Ligand SMILES: [Zn+2]
């Protein structure tokens with residue numbers, strides 16, 4: 001099916017896998033993995049910003065807790081389901 005997300009396989013109207021690189025950010029509608037909203041929405045410090053940019057291991061803290069906070073913020077704002085334009 002050509003309409004499925006090429007990265008995670010979500011169908012039209014379904015949510016992407018968490019941190020799928022084709023998911024759109026509900027804050028700016030740009031791709032969520034490349035936009036800058038995480039820094040502004042979570043008001044991250046320079047130190048935390050470096051941790052995100054290195055993105056080494058999100059199964060352990062501190063990266064895990066930052067990702068959890070970001071997921072919660074995106075969830076609260078309302079995640080954008082897959083759409084064929086994306
Ligand atoms: Zn996806």
Ligand SMILES: [Zn+2]
Nearest residue numbers: 025028035037
């Ligand atoms: Zn954004």
